[in-house]
Amino acid sequence: MRASPMLIALLGALPVFSIDLPTGSDAHFLEIVNDKTCIIGNSVWNATLSGSYARPIYYNGKDIVDDATGFYLSYENSAGFPWLAPEIVDAGDDWIDIQFTNGIARFHWVIHRGLAGAYQYWSNVGLPSGMNDLRVIHRLSNSTFHSGHTYRKDDKLPTWDLYYSGTEVQDSTVEFSDGTYISKYDWATQINIPEARLWGVYGDDVGCWFIQPSQEYVNGDQLKQELTVHMEAQTGDTALLNMIGGGHYQLNVDRTYEKGHLWGPWLWYLNDGSLSDAESRTEQEISAWPYAFPNSDISAEYQSRAGSTGKDGEKGNDCVERTLLLVN
Numbered sequence: 001m002r003a004s005p006m007l008i009a010l011l012g013a014l015p016v017f018s019i020d021l022p023t024g025s026d027a028h029f030l031e032i033v034n035d036k037t038c039i040i041g042n043s044v045w046n047a048t049l050s051g052s053y054a055r056p057i058y059y060n061g062k063d064i065v066d067d068a069t070g071f072y073l074s075y076e077n078s079a080g081f082p083w084l085a086p087e088i089v090d091a092g093d094d095w096i097d098i099q100f101t102n103g104i105a106r107f108h109w110v111i112h113r114g115l116a117g118a119y120q121y122w123s124n125v126g127l128p129s130g131m132n133d134l135r136v137i138h139r140l141s142n143s144t145f146h147s148g149h150t151y152r153k154d155d156k157l158p159t160w161d162l163y164y165s166g167t168e169v170q171d172s173t174v175e176f177s178d179g180t181y182i183s184k185y186d187w188a189t190q191i192n193i194p195e196a197r198l199w200g201v202y203g204d205d206v207g208c209w210f211i212q213p214s215q216e217y218v219n220g221d222q223l224k225q226e227l228t229v230h231m232e233a234q235t236g237d238t239a240l241l242n243m244i245g246g247g248h249y250q251l252n253v254d255r256t257y258e259k260g261h262l263w264g265p266w267l268w269y270l271n272d273g274s275l276s277d278a279e280s281r282t283e284q285e286i287s288a289w290p291y292a293f294p295n296s297d298i299s300a301e302y303q304s305r306a307g308s309t310g311k312d313g314e315k316g317n318d319c320v321e322r323t324l325l326l327v328n
Contacts (some may be wrong), residue, residue, distance in 0.1 A: 028115055038050075042112070043114060045058060049100075053075075053080070055072075068238070074135055084100060112325055124258065129256040189225065199228045207274065213267075217262065226283075
């Protein structure tokens with residue numbers, strides 16, 4: 001289901017042949033269709049990126065977006081992040097790192113040969129000061145993805161018609177005549193605890209997941225809550241969110257990020273809808289952290305860790321050795 005490109009090229013400041021690209025019929029790819037559209041993926045999946053959205057997204061030949069909105073990035077009151085200036089900034093035998101750059105951020109897709117999904121991360125270029133919401137969103141077909149999973153809840157999502165069968169009492173929250181409610185906030189969880197490393201949506205034959213092997217880049221402590229999955233009340237899209245910075249449970253929180261501030265990497269993962277497979281993949285990613293992606297946005301300092309030992313201040317007990325992120 002790949003479109004025929006008008007041009008296939010490696011873009012950017014580097015010469016076209018300065019990076020040795022993977023080869024073979026199953027090689028991952030960046031195809032430039034025109035100056036506003038490109039296609040990325042591998043032999044398992046591919047996505048067309050145009051404007052501020054990625055759609056369609058094909059997994060094993062099936063469009064998992066259908067008539068929904070697709071994949072996009074956004075921050076508070078923004079019109080989204082346009083997918084501009086695609087270029088392969090690094091590559092190995094079995095992977096490529098595709099970077100998109102605009103005046104707000106650089107967003108990366110690290111695509112491995114045969115992997116159903118991609119590692120993703122972004123770096124701040126010019127986010128405005130005083131921000132609150134900052135998010136990565138998949139809005140997918142509600143006929144394909146009918147169920148959601150977090151560490152607290154695994155169940156069918158409310159059908160779209162239910163949001164119009166009662167009285168809206170607050171944002172995407174409906175009260176029925178019998179006094180019961182449904183809300184997109186039913187699926188919110190704490191996001192900065194070890195249990196919150198896997199969440200996703202799934203159907204009968206496909207699953208779409210975010211796997212976060214570390215929460216080192218997540219704002220807030222263990223009480224920090226945010227949205228994860230829900231049925232979008234206005235459109236009926238099945239929504240899967242990574243709320244990198246969010247204020248759904250906080251008021252008057254304004255954040256300013258330094259240029260180069262980095263979020264991620266996490267793994268966007270596709271499978272046949274199996275929770276046990278997604279859980280197994282999560283353990284694999286935790287074991288592989290910190291990732292060793294060699295590129296311009298992830299420095300050696302970001303990948304460095306150090307052990308720390310000490311005494312419990314009250315009881316004098318030896319503390320368990322911990323792994324810490326070194327921040328410069």
